[in-house]
Amino acid sequence: MFVIGSRIYKRVVLNFTTKNRNITTKKYRMKTEILEIYIQSVLPMKIEIAEKIASKFDRFELSKNEFILQENSISEDTYFLESGFVRSYTFDNNGNEVTTNIFSAPCFVNDFLSFFTQKPVKENYQTLSNCIFWKTNLENVQYNFHNIPEFREFSRLLFIINYYKLHDRMLEMVKENATLRYTKLLEKHPNIFQNASLKIIASYLGITDSSLSRIRKEISKI
Structure with a gap:
């Protein structure tokens, strides 16, 4: 699983970079184009399918130092970060902030455990810059999951990518x-x-x- 995750993660980075090179020279089909490109970089599919998945997302913006999720809240939505930087952090036993992750667009940002189980978040998610997000709720995710086969495979690959990133960071902290x-x-x-x-x-x-x-x-x- 780790090897598969590594290959998928590298492919996503390469695919998104390649597809994104000409994004400023093309006329946007819709505002969700960057999200669609990201979806297709994870799992190649017909553009109509990517558009259908992306249509369930709503755009919003946050300024620097705002929160998308705070500790003990419930994650009602899942978020795609189109532009900007976000960090997640918690506190150690002495009350010091500990940054657990830094997210760089484009990527999904969320506490997936809270989102799918509707249990409280254990970290804070705060913007490090002005950010553009796309969000969708659990009902929309469930609809896509049951009605769009490509979305099921996309979700599976996305979890593998996130697992690989987490596993890789854990090993870096121990071995490097x-x-x-x-x-x-x-x-x-x-x-x-x-x-x-x-x-x-x-x-x-x-x-x-x-x-x-x-x-x-x-x-x-x-």
Whole structure:
């Protein structure tokens, strides 16, 4: 499953990048085009099917530092992040914020366990920049699941992708040193450093602010 997830995740990144290259030169069929492209990057399908899935989503915007979900709330919707950055965080035993994930568009952002079980969220999900989202509720997801075979396969692959990301991050935290984790984040997602404070990035990397400053100074000397 891990190998399959890795291949799917790499394919999604490649497919979305390839399809998105000419997005500014084409006339939009509809405002959901970026969502449709993402859906097709996960699972190639007829455009009419992708449009049908995307039609169940509603667009909204949030400014920097707003919440889409807060701890102990119920996730009534699932969210696709079209543009911007979001972080999830919780608190340790000493009351310090611990950033558990940083989401970079395009991707889905949600506490899927809360969404499908309707149990309280255990983290906070906060925007790091101005963001554009698309949301849909559980009723719409269930409708698509029972009426669109491609959506069932898309959902399965999406869960594999999320599992792979979670598993990969867990192994990175155990097997890689802080400097390597920092350089990999810088290479893969350089824009995060323009949208998240060093305190948030340090927390995400599992190190202190001072350790991150030291790593940055050492790298700048190379």
